[in-house]
Amino acid sequence: MSDCGQSSEPGPGTEAQSGEHATRARVAEAAVEAVLTVASEPVSARLLAELLEMSVERVETLCRELAASYEEEGRGFSLARVAGGYRLQSHGAYAGYVERFVLDGAPSKLSAAALETLAVVAYKQPVSRAQLSAIRGVNADGVLRLLVARGYVAEVGRDRGPGQAVLFGTTQGFLEKLGLDTLSDLPPLSGFVPSADTVEMLERALRPETGT
Amino acid sequence: MSDCGQSSEPGPGTEAQSGEHATRARVAEAAVEAVLTVASEPVSARLLAELLEMSVERVETLCRELAASYEEEGRGFSLARVAGGYRLQSHGAYAGYVERFVLDGAPSKLSAAALETLAVVAYKQPVSRAQLSAIRGVNADGVLRLLVARGYVAEVGRDRGPGQAVLFGTTQGFLEKLGLDTLSDLPPLSGFVPSADTVEMLERALRPETGT
Amino acid sequence: MAYEVKTQVYEGPFDMLLRLINEQRVELYDVRLSEIVDAFLAEIAGLERFDLEGATEFLLIAAILVELKSRRLLPDLESEVREEDFALLEERDYLLSRLVECTTFSAAGRRLFELESQASKSYPRIAGPDERFEGLAPDLLAGVSLDDLRQAAERALAERPKPRVEIEHVLVDEVTVAEVLHSLVQVLGRLRAITFRDLTADARSRNEVVVHFLGILELYKQGLVELDQAVTFGDLVVTWVGGSGHADGDSAAGQDLVGTASLGGSLAGMEYRG
Numbered sequence: 001m002s003d004c005g006q007s008s009e010p011g012p013g014t015e016a017q018s019g020e021h022a023t024r025a026r027v028a029e030a031a032v033e034a035v036l037t038v039a040s041e042p043v044s045a046r047l048l049a050e051l052l053e054m055s056v057e058r059v060e061t062l063c064r065e066l067a068a069s070y071e072e073e074g075r076g077f078s079l080a081r082v083a084g085g086y087r088l089q090s091h092g093a094y095a096g097y098v099e100r101f102v103l104d105g106a107p108s109k110l111s112a113a114a115l116e117t118l119a120v121v122a123y124k125q126p127v128s129r130a131q132l133s134a135i136r137g138v139n140a141d142g143v144l145r146l147l148v149a150r151g152y153v154a155e156v157g158r159d160r161g162p163g164q165a166v167l168f169g170t171t172q173g174f175l176e177k178l179g180l181d182t183l184s185d186l187p188p189l190s191g192f193v194p195s196a197d198t199v200e201m202l203e204r205a206l207r208p209e210t211g212t
Numbered sequence: 213m214s215d216c217g218q219s220s221e222p223g224p225g226t227e228a229q230s231g232e233h234a235t236r237a238r239v240a241e242a243a244v245e246a247v248l249t250v251a252s253e254p255v256s257a258r259l260l261a262e263l264l265e266m267s268v269e270r271v272e273t274l275c276r277e278l279a280a281s282y283e284e285e286g287r288g289f290s291l292a293r294v295a296g297g298y299r300l301q302s303h304g305a306y307a308g309y310v311e312r313f314v315l316d317g318a319p320s321k322l323s324a325a326a327l328e329t330l331a332v333v334a335y336k337q338p339v340s341r342a343q344l345s346a347i348r349g350v351n352a353d354g355v356l357r358l359l360v361a362r363g364y365v366a367e368v369g370r371d372r373g374p375g376q377a378v379l380f381g382t383t384q385g386f387l388e389k390l391g392l393d394t395l396s397d398l399p400p401l402s403g404f405v406p407s408a409d410t411v412e413m414l415e416r417a418l419r420p421e422t423g424t
Numbered sequence: 425m426a427y428e429v430k431t432q433v434y435e436g437p438f439d440m441l442l443r444l445i446n447e448q449r450v451e452l453y454d455v456r457l458s459e460i461v462d463a464f465l466a467e468i469a470g471l472e473r474f475d476l477e478g479a480t481e482f483l484l485i486a487a488i489l490v491e492l493k494s495r496r497l498l499p500d501l502e503s504e505v506r507e508e509d510f511a512l513l514e515e516r517d518y519l520l521s522r523l524v525e526c527t528t529f530s531a532a533g534r535r536l537f538e539l540e541s542q543a544s545k546s547y548p549r550i551a552g553p554d555e556r557f558e559g560l561a562p563d564l565l566a567g568v569s570l571d572d573l574r575q576a577a578e579r580a581l582a583e584r585p586k587p588r589v590e591i592e593h594v595l596v597d598e599v600t601v602a603e604v605l606h607s608l609v610q611v612l613g614r615l616r617a618i619t620f621r622d623l624t625a626d627a628r629s630r631n632e633v634v635v636h637f638l639g640i641l642e643l644y645k646q647g648l649v650e651l652d653q654a655v656t657f658g659d660l661v662v663t664w665v666g667g668s669g670h671a672d673g674d675s676a677a678g679q680d681l682v683g684t685a686s687l688g689g690s691l692a693g694m695e696y697r698g
Contacts, residue, residue: 026286033288034306035313038553040358043313051312074238076245078546092545094246100263101247101255102353102547115533116526123532135525151325178536179543192531194524202523250547301554314557322564324576331577347580354550361552362564389565390573399574401581 028052029066032059032086042085042176083175084182110150117143118152122174123189126156126167144168152177240264241278244271244298252361254297329355330364334386335401338368338379356380364389604632604639612649612664620660 031052035043049056063086067079078091090098120135121127132140147153156169180186243264247255261268275298279291290303302310329352333339344352359365368381620640624633640662643649648666
């Protein structure tokens with residue numbers, strides 16, 4: 001076999017036909033599959049809706065159902081919604097095989113300091129160097145440069161105040177790397193405020209009494 | 213939904229488990245799906261057999277069955293055997309949608325990161341993945357795969373050192389697209405060009421950047 | 425508990441403090457100020473422009489820490505509340521609020537890490553259209569000029585993170601409090617009483633004297649020695665009251681004291697650099 005079946009039915013605008021590729025819904029599903037197969041970046045629901053000539057809502061329902069069916073069937077790929085669009089990706093359960101194949105070597109992990117700075121940018125964006133440094137207690141330039149080079153963070157504008165400080169924010173790549181659809185999918189910051197116990201522990205550690 | 217289900221079982225060498233990703237055959241099938249999902253080039257049966265730790269014959273049977281099942285289910289993608297390997301591609305029946313997508317929706321410009329990587333390959337070829345990553349300060353694999361898939365960059369040899377890293381260079385197609393006769397027609401770089409030693413030093417300097 | 429702090433240029437004072445306080449569960453007086461100072465100095469050294477605001481901020485925090493540390497280290501001779509204690513309390517509240525903020529973002533950073541680890545198990549499909557659509561696919565190089573390419577190369581080759589200058593090896597801990605404690609416990613257990621002058625007669629440097637003094641202070645704090653000084657600036661007599669069981673340097677007391685080694689190390693390091 002050189003290619004597995006090239007029947008020539010439903011293009012866009014083609015009436016759904018009876019048979020295997022029959023129902024309208026199945027055609028739409030398959031069309032989404034075809035488009036995502038050739039995409040190299042997440043495809044927005046809006047663009048899919050345009051291509052399929054249906055409403056954005058219907059596309060979203062359809063993609064959700066398709067994703068669920070892949071999961072249920074135990075497929076090696078999954079349909080994920082990231083960075084404002086849909087994409088096909090390998091299923092996390094088969095990361096072992098894929099990693100052997102792509103030979104990436106594990107991408108170098110961010111240091112704790114870099115992650116913390118990234119968190120500040122993510123939650124406080126747009127944010128200036130000075131604001132970052134103030135929160136972390138040291139100059140943030142080195143870490144910031146690393147985050148920019150790795151594509152997590154980018155300049156997003158200038159402060160209108162005096163000095164016109166450069167402002168930083170997270171990128172599309174940040175969303176993709178974290179598997180998030182939009183920034184509003186970030187877990188709420190309030191969930192990370194330390195507990196009363198922890199604060200008390202910190203407070204005790206700072207208490208200037210003589211310990212014994 | 214930001215990501216569609218991430219169970220964490222069968223890696224290579226993992227015993228097949230009961231449940232959704234249950235049978236050994238289903239695991240192998242899903243592993244093939246996962247690998248083909250991320251592959252930009254056809255993957256040989258031999259390589260698949262190696263990854264899956266099974267015989268080439270079994271891989272071929274498995275791929276044939278998988279291809280037939282996609283066809284039967286009326287999927288928008290098909291598993292094709294081309295040029296000595298297997299790949300996922302959009303199903304011919306949905307070419308109309310794909311064409312519209314390619315014309316209207318696909319990115320029409322190289323990203324800044326991709327252009328920089330391409331430029332580094334052009335000027336510093338032959339270069340290895342590791343050198344590229346070191347120069348750009350980021351893992352260059354994803355971008356490199358895209359450039360290879362688009363035919364701008366290709367493997368041009370192997371490093372003679374230990375590890376025999378794959379070396380990349382630009383293609384004839386690249387020269388044609390830019391209207392160049394030979395690589396020596398590239399405009400000269402101004403300023404600092406790091407030597408191989410410097411690149412190696414940078415690589416080393418980047419290494420301790422891993423998490424605490 | 426013994427611990428080692430790896431100075432990482434990119435880790436700031438707050439990180440360091442928090443890590444020590446939170447995870448290592450050490451007391452504040454165990455925090456190596458020199459680590460913090462070194463990290464900060466290294467940062468400053470790498471700057472093209474001196475960051476006055478950052479430096480001031482840092483000095484304030486360092487000053488608070490030194491103050492808090494010295495109070496914890498010295499015996500509680502007078503317990504009356506002095507006026508400056510209020511100022512200290514205020515500073516402490518300030519430091520506390522900064523640490524809480526920092527803790528919050530630390531936790532958020534760890535969560536981001538988890539999200540990324542999870543997401544990185546899935547690799548995106550980036551194959552693009554196959555050759556059937558080649559004629560249609562926009563040429564990604566369309567509109568890219570040779571000059572664009574040259575500039576991209578120069579950008580990529582220039583925008584390298586600066587190699588870090590390793591500074592760890594600059595610090596030479598000639599002798600640590602941990603080592604000194606070990607020998608002090610043995611010597612004192614044997615001799616019972618000795619003047620500080622005699623105790624440090626063999627010291628090769630002022631560092632060693634300082635480290636011995638810190639060791640003695642620590643033993644005093646643990647109630648293992650008594651100190652007697654007849655006249656101001658007179659000889660300090662150190663008397664062992666810890667019992668004979670402590671003559672073994674590996675005793676529980678010895679273990680407990682290891683944390684203080686960091687302080688000795690830090691002072692030795694600073695002295696060395698000065």
